[in-house]
Amino acid sequence: MKTIGAGELRAQNAGETVTLAGWVARRRDHGGVIFIDLRDASGIVQVVLNPDEAPASEEVLHGLRSEYCIQVTGTVRPRPEGTANQELPTGAVELAAHGLVVLSPSAPLPFQIDERVDIDEGLRLQYRYLDMRRTRMAGNLRARSAAIGAMRRVMDRGDFLEVETPTLIASTPEGARDMLVPSRLRPGHFYALPQSPQLFKQLLMIGGVERYYQLAKCYRDEDFRADRQIEFTQLDFEGSFWGQDEVLDVLEQIVVEVVQELRGEEIELPIARISYADAMEKYGTDKPDLRFGMEIVDLSDLFADTEFKAFAGVLGSQGTVRGINGGALGLARSGLDRLVERAQELGARGLVWMIVQEDGSLRSPVAKFLSEREIAAIKGAFDASPGDTLLIVADEAKVVTSVLGQLRLTVGQPEDSDELAFVFVLDFPVFDVNDDGSLSPAHHPFTAPADVDELASNPETAISQSYDLVLNGSELGSGSVRIHDPEIQAKVFEVMNIGAEDARSRFGWFLEALRYGTPPHAGFAIGVDRMVSILRGEPNIREIIPFPKTQTGADPLTGSPGRVEEDQLFQLGIDVRPEVRIGWAEAEEDAGA
C-alpha cells in the first residue's frame, strides 16, 4: 500500500516515484495548487497537488480535511529555489502527486492534533487514539519502546532467561492492597493480581534458572499519584549466586544503555552510592535529589547555650536544631511566611528564617536573641554569604529531618533542568519506627538482614541487604539480597511478628521450597514508566502509559470499571452489598431527574 515512509524522503530520493500513505496533518489550499503535510509513523513530508497534473477530481482535492487517511503516488523532487523548509527533516524535497486516494475520511476532530495548547487530559484520554497522533505522545511511545529495547539488550548480553510468571495468583494480604479477581470454578474464592513477581522469581532461582528477567505488569490497589498507577510495568530481574554488587553492576549497565538510547548521553560510572542513614541525615529523605547540594546542617551544639527559648526547650528535651542554607532565594516577607506555613503543614512547630545581610548581620525574627558569637558560628556552619536565606527547624530528630528534607525540595529543586542525578541508596533498615514507637517492616519479609543476631537483639536499628535506585529525587526501583536459609526466614518472620502458624498458612508452599537447596540470590525491579517519564522530562507517568487511568481509577475511553450482569455475579457466587445497590439507585435517580 506504501513503498516508503513519509518521513524518510531525502534529497537523494529525487526522481523516484513512490507511494505514501498516512494522514492529512495540514492542508494549505491556494485555490489552485494545494499543499498537504502528509504524516505517518515515520514523520512528515509535503505533498503538492497541482491541478495542471490533475491527480484527482477537484471535489476530492478541495474536499481533503484534517486527519483524512489518504494514499498518494507521485514523484519525489527537490523543492523550488528558496522554498525549502529547514524545520523538517524532509524539508529539501516534496512529493509531486499524480494519484490520490482517500482511504478513509475523518469526522471533525474533538481537539487539534498539534502542540499549540494543553488539552484537558480527560479529553485526551477519551480520544487517546487521536492523542497519540500528536508528536508528544508518539514520541513517548517510541521512547518507551526504545527504553525496553535497551533493557532487553542488557538482559540478553547477560544471558538472562525471560520467564513469564502468572498474573492470577494467591492473595497475600500485606503491603499494598491486592486487586482481586473472583473465581467461577471455586465460588467464593479469589485470585489476586501480583504486586510483583517476587516469590515466583525466587522459585525460579530454586528451580535452577540462574538469571531471570521479565517485563512484569504489577498491580497495587492504592490511591493514584502523578508517579503512581494501579497497574504499571517493571523490569524485574534476579540472579543466583549473587550478592548486592552483582545487582548494582547490572543496574549500572541498564542505566547506561537506557540513557544512551533515550538521550544520547554517557552516564559516568560508577553511579553514586549513599547509605540510607547518610541520605536521611544529609537530605532528610531516602530518595535524595542530588542535582543540588543544600545539605542539612546540625546546629544543636551551636545553640547549646542559646537564650532563644524555643530552641533551648527543644534541646533540653532530647530534640535537635538543624537547618539548610537555601541560598539567595530573594523572598519577600510573604514568601517567607509561606515557607513557615509549609513547614507547619509538614509537621514542624515552626520555622526560623535568617537572611544574611550585606554587613554580615542577620535579619530574622529571632535575631535579637542571638549573640555575636552565635551569629558568627551560624554563618560558619552554613558557609553563608550575604543574601543567603537560612531555614532552621527545632524538634525531635525525625520531624526536623523530614520537614527540612521537603523544604529543601521546595526551595532547591531545579525547575527546567535536564541534568540526571542517579544514586544508589544502600543499607535500608529492616524496620521503620512508627510515631507510636512500634515497628513496621520496611521491606517484604524475604529480604535478607545484614546480621540475624543483630535483627533479634536490636530490631529498630538492624540493617537489611536492600537498596534503591534513585533518579532526581524519585525512586526508580528497589531490590535486595533474599533470604535463602529457611531457619533465617523463620527468625525473620518471628521478629516481624508473623507467627509460625500464620507464616505456614500464607507462605507454607514457599517455605517448603526453600528447603531444597536454595541458592543465594538477589535481584531488583525497575519501574519502567517512571524511569522513562523522568528521562523524557514528563511531569507524570500517564504520559508514558499508552492507556492510563484517571485518579479515580477510571478509563474515560472504555468506561472501565463497569458494572456487570447479575448473571455474571450469580455464576461467581458473589453479590453486591445492599448499601452499594442503594448508592446505584440514588445515582440513577439523580441522573433521571
Place this chain on the structure above:
RNA sequence: GGGGGCGUGGUGAAGUCUGGAGUUCACGCCGGCCUGUCAAGCCGGAGGUCGCGGGUUCAAAUCCCGUCGCUCCCGCCA
C-alpha cells in the same frame, strides 16, 4: 479518609475577587476568493443550559450550600 486548584461555543483562554443583556481573544469548523505555501493569507458565517442541582437577590458565569468530573498533595503505596 483529608487539604488545595480547575470546570465558560469543538479546543485553549479572559471575564468570577467587586452580581447588571452570553461579552471578548486565538485556534478549529462551514461558505467564498486565491497556483509556492509550510501555524498559508483575505472576506463572510455558524456554534454556548458558563459541569450539574439547590439557595440568596429586582438581577447570578460571578455570592452561598451541595454534588459530579479532572488534577496536585497528605494519609496510603510491606
